[in-house]
Amino acid sequence: MDARNGSVAVIGAGDFIGSAIARRFAREGYLVVAGRRSADKLEKLKNTIAEEGGRGLVRGLDARREDEVAAFLKAADEAAPLEACIINPGANVNFPILETTERVFRKVWEMACYSGFLAGREAARLMLPRDRGTILFTGATASVRGGVGYAAFASAKFGLRALAQSMARELGPKNIHVAHLVIDAGVDTAFVRERIRARGGEDAVEGLAADQLMNPESIANAYWFLHTQSRDGWTFELDIRPFMEKW
Amino acid sequence: MDARNGSVAVIGAGDFIGSAIARRFAREGYLVVAGRRSADKLEKLKNTIAEEGGRGLVRGLDARREDEVAAFLKAADEAAPLEACIINPGANVNFPILETTERVFRKVWEMACYSGFLAGREAARLMLPRDRGTILFTGATASVRGGVGYAAFASAKFGLRALAQSMARELGPKNIHVAHLVIDAGVDTAFVRERIRARGGEDAVEGLAADQLMNPESIANAYWFLHTQSRDGWTFELDIRPFMEKW
């Protein structure tokens, strides 16, 4: 692979979607700078990127701290010009409304929406002087539907989508591509399989069809596609779900 | 008017929409309990309600404080069973994304979304034991569109709409009617007329057609309509705008 003189920041580089995106951009030659709360959990990603011949830096990051987010992105930009920022926060919880504490409501918003604002704004600050860049936000079903028990999570995800729309309309004409992906199903993880088992028993897990759950690499392809669109034809929003998913 | 044994709380009883709703429900015989940040500014509303033959209590309220919101609604409910809660927060600001400080982003969310969560949840807590009630949220154009400069405001308003949806789906089957109104234009106020003057000059203001701006009483009618729908045919969402409005 040819190394590119550019960095890509992944904020919220979790084990699945975030890691797959980081690896994909690293395989394409970018210097990837990946952050998440627990620095420890990033070692595996760092090693995988290296094994795949890529360049990756990892760093513990509390995405709800303005100073940390600014420093994280600045460091990425100093290592190589920041070309893309992937904002992939996670905070999926489900509570009946009366059991949704103000602490939960606030924390979910901080993790899933406020952190996206900090990262999006700071990325834009670094990209605007160079008149280019891509900022991609990870959404979910809850970004467009407020289901039962999702008062906190959907509120935060709707909020993140609004932020993305507003930024896309302001920054598009300045050559910054802002987009939002609605990931409308479960990724194939131990956690999701366990949840399926809890609902439907062992048979439900064994009965899963091939490709019924999403491979994070398939999702990462969509991020790469958006990043590589030419600016005369940019997408703001797309949804992704497995072929068998009910929607 | 016949007095009803029921109270209606208006949270965010501003000079225009909030006051018109408060007066409307008072004219229908409810005990109206109105709150807003500055207790001083509520005196006029209190007097108007009295002049119109209604019963109104007013109280200073910081809707971002959980304890204050809970106490406010509890007091209303103790005065007479809480039958409706109108959540009418305001926090319309417009800033380019780089000039949107974290303080603004957070404060707008606290005022326009978090306060709605507190009020909605506490109202539900009081209504559920009696298996009845109405909770109405005031939305805006920014509830469904993230326009340029509205990163903070639209993010908060999208978030409030998600909250309302989630609550409607959970509480509907428990006989609590939750609805969301998209107010898609300017109300006829000195401030709005001034903004029109600033953009288009004196001619623009003088050229305003009759009914080109919204009378808060027309908006209040829609809140009353929603409150009085029979439960076999509830509306979750409706939009309101003047006949001449472009949309």
Next chain:
Amino acid sequence: MDARNGSVAVIGAGDFIGSAIARRFAREGYLVVAGRRSADKLEKLKNTIAEEGGRGLVRGLDARREDEVAAFLKAADEAAPLEACIINPGANVNFPILETTERVFRKVWEMACYSGFLAGREAARLMLPRDRGTILFTGATASVRGGVGYAAFASAKFGLRALAQSMARELGPKNIHVAHLVIDAGVDTAFVRERIRARGGEDAVEGLAADQLMNPESIANAYWFLHTQSRDGWTFELDIRPFMEKW
């Protein structure tokens, strides 16, 4: 009741929603002119309107025939100035895509969309010279969601909604109120109860909660509300469903 010097046309005056709307507007003093395919089936409506002290004319009408629609509305307007036109077409069918014949696809469109275009345009033609009027379109879940098996019906209902939007934006500033109602559940009819029985057995029907199905009169209230909104605060769209409905 005081008679008003105005007529209201109901196109698609079926036994349930259409009839309830017709009766409601008749009780408010309008001369109601109701049409549907089979003139025979309108006798009951005519008699009920008379028993309720109202004025109703009924007439067989194939709403897919331009000449018939124009003549029907012209006759209403000549009897008394046309103040409202209610467009309530029906054509709900469900077929797998491969079993959806071109005849079905075309016929459903003619019944549920094209007829609405004819009626909406002809009503506007009569109303515009007087600079006033209300045109209300009945939508359904299928107006906003293309579910499995609804290729024909949803296609027609989406199309009707687009027509309503386009007309609302063009005619609003000319003081014609165009609105669209999304009826998102089953009305309480023998047919709906039979369908519930077929799916869930006798228990499912007996287990229906009070108000779990919609009373057409509740729906008619929403039409009346829209007709009586003042023009400084018009609604384009609202949804209606029973409190227990999943959505």
Next chain:
Amino acid sequence: MDARNGSVAVIGAGDFIGSAIARRFAREGYLVVAGRRSADKLEKLKNTIAEEGGRGLVRGLDARREDEVAAFLKAADEAAPLEACIINPGANVNFPILETTERVFRKVWEMACYSGFLAGREAARLMLPRDRGTILFTGATASVRGGVGYAAFASAKFGLRALAQSMARELGPKNIHVAHLVIDAGVDTAFVRERIRARGGEDAVEGLAADQLMNPESIANAYWFLHTQSRDGWTFELDIRPFMEKW
């Protein structure tokens, strides 16, 4: 390029988007079978495909004729198994509602919606026995917004979108990928430049920024992306517009 044993049908192979898609899939090795009303106008496309080393068949086709559509797709499938069907109808017109004749309303629907139904259904019929295939529908701004003057066009485009949704939900689990693209701006054509000139004069055309109008090849990339998504992560809908576009 390696030839693939598969055909791709392009229905509505106009000079711009349709031709660019046809060329793109031909460059990827598919046998492309392109149809449009005037067979004459397809010669240039045929030659270009050949010059680019691809295989292309062209054929005059009235997409509103069931028999012609079925024969067209059958012929493609007999030449090589039908792997993708691109449905790219065009019928953009703008008329005030009173000037929208029933002939225009019907014809626009036949061209922009009914033809899509015929093509989508017939493509599904050929693909289902092999349990694979891609069906892509071209949408427009008018697919999601009923603007002034677009009663006919938006009605047809909303209808096409509903068809696509319904087919996606039914056929996805059968391994047929159905998607809908919202092309939300003008393609760079002589016609669009002329329209810009008519509105804003010569300066407006000369002042066009690079990439302010869309290159059909950029749009074609999105069709190719959708066709190549793995089935564990399919997109139903995406929008495309130039970076400078207001939306």
